[in-house]
Amino acid sequence: MEKTRISKLMAERGLCSRREADSYIERGWVRVDGVVVAELGSKAYPDQQITLERPALQRQTARVTILLNKPVGYVSAQAEKGYRPAVSLIQAASRYRGDRAPLRFDPSHLRGLAPAGRLDIDSQGLLVLTQDGRVARQLIGDDSEVDxxxxxxxxxxxxxxxxxxxxxxxxxxxxxxxxxxxxxxxxxxxxxxxxxxxxxxxxxxxxxxxxxxxxxxxxxxGKVALGDLPQGQWRYLRKGERFA
The missing domain is CATH 3.30.70.1560 (Alpha-L RNA-binding motif)
Structure with missing residues (x-):
């Protein structure tokens, strides 16, 4: 059995993205079989236990995932050819009034917010934007089983x-x-x-x-439907709501 980079193992197990894993390792927030790992590029065997320290878990909990009913005419990612990116619709005023999530909108929720899956400029409907690498991997990873x-x-x-x-x-x-x-x-x-x-x-x-x-x-x-979310409006993914 060969050793594999710990960051890759963490991503494969859905703990976080590889970029996040490297960040956590640098901060000493990752343990392998109970031992703290702090050197980038460190490797472990696939059957070893990998756990996150509390600061990493708290950081993940603070990350938001947003569901947007994207209208035609907006691009999913970066602005292009004069068209606005879908993320520009994420504002306090456009939040769905029926959103039952207890979160209060904060500009920090836009930091690092990225679409998890494309939706063409001439298409509409459910677009997921997330700060959480685990969610992105679940939806668009090579091994994604989410329909x-x-x-x-x-x-x-x-x-x-x-x-x-x-x-x-x-x-x-x-x-x-x-x-x-x-x-x-x-x-x-x-x-x-x-x-x-x-x-x-x-x-x-x-x-x-x-x-x-x-x-x-x-x-x-997956298990998350657009439902009655009005076009051009958004809501937070609720605690306990899962795509798979």
């Missing part, structure tokens, strides 16, 4: 085997896609449930079977 649900309005005439191909059998960028769940809700709307998130995946999938997407809305990520 995402979308409502998709389309135009055009679908190929005879198009629905079957949308469920399984298409390739993008030379690689086969994971099995999806796709069904008609009415004559011009499809419901997609995906287990991956390639760039503009649904639009490209639809094009391959003769359809054009004219409206796309993400309504769920």
């Amino acid at each position: 995402k649900e979308y409502l998709v309005r389309v135009q055009g005439r679908i190929a005879s085997d198009g629905l079957a191909l949308l469920n399984h059998g298409l390739e993008l960028d030379g690689k086969p896609l994971r099995r999806a769940q796709v069904e008609w809700l009415n004559r011009d709307q499809l419901r997609f449930v995906l287990h991956e998130g390639k760039k503009r995946q649904i639009r490209r999938m639809c094009e391959l079977v003769g359809l054009k997407v004219v409206g796309l809305k993400r309504v769920r990520m």
Whole structure:
């Protein structure tokens, strides 16, 4: 059995991101089998116990995750081509009045807040922004098992085997896609449930079977649904609320 960098093991176990792990190690907030580790690049065996000191746990507890109903016209991450980033909508005035989280909005909640998964500029719906590397890894890590649900309005005439191909059998960028769940809700709307998130995946999938997407809305990520959150408004992820 070979040793692995402790920061990598911590990320794989969902304790934090690798960047956060390095920060905690530098501060002496990480123990391996009860022994404090303070040297970056230190390694451990995969079966060793890794624990965090109280300051690291407190720092994680203070980090927020925000759910936003992103409108069309906003980009998920950095501003581009004159368009505003979705994070600019996170203001005290745009907080959902029905938010039951006990937190009071503070400008520090915007520090390091980043989208966990893209949502195209011409798409709307649930966008998760978080300060917590554990949440980001759970949603967009290579081994993520969190599914995402979308409502998709389309135009055009679908190929005879198009629905079957949308469920399984298409390739993008030379690689086969994971099995999806796709069904008609009415004559011009499809419901997609995906287990991956390639760039503009649904639009490209639809094009391959003769359809054009004219409206796309993400309504769920794992166990967290958009619900009645109004467009352009946001709320905090509540304590005890989990994506998986």
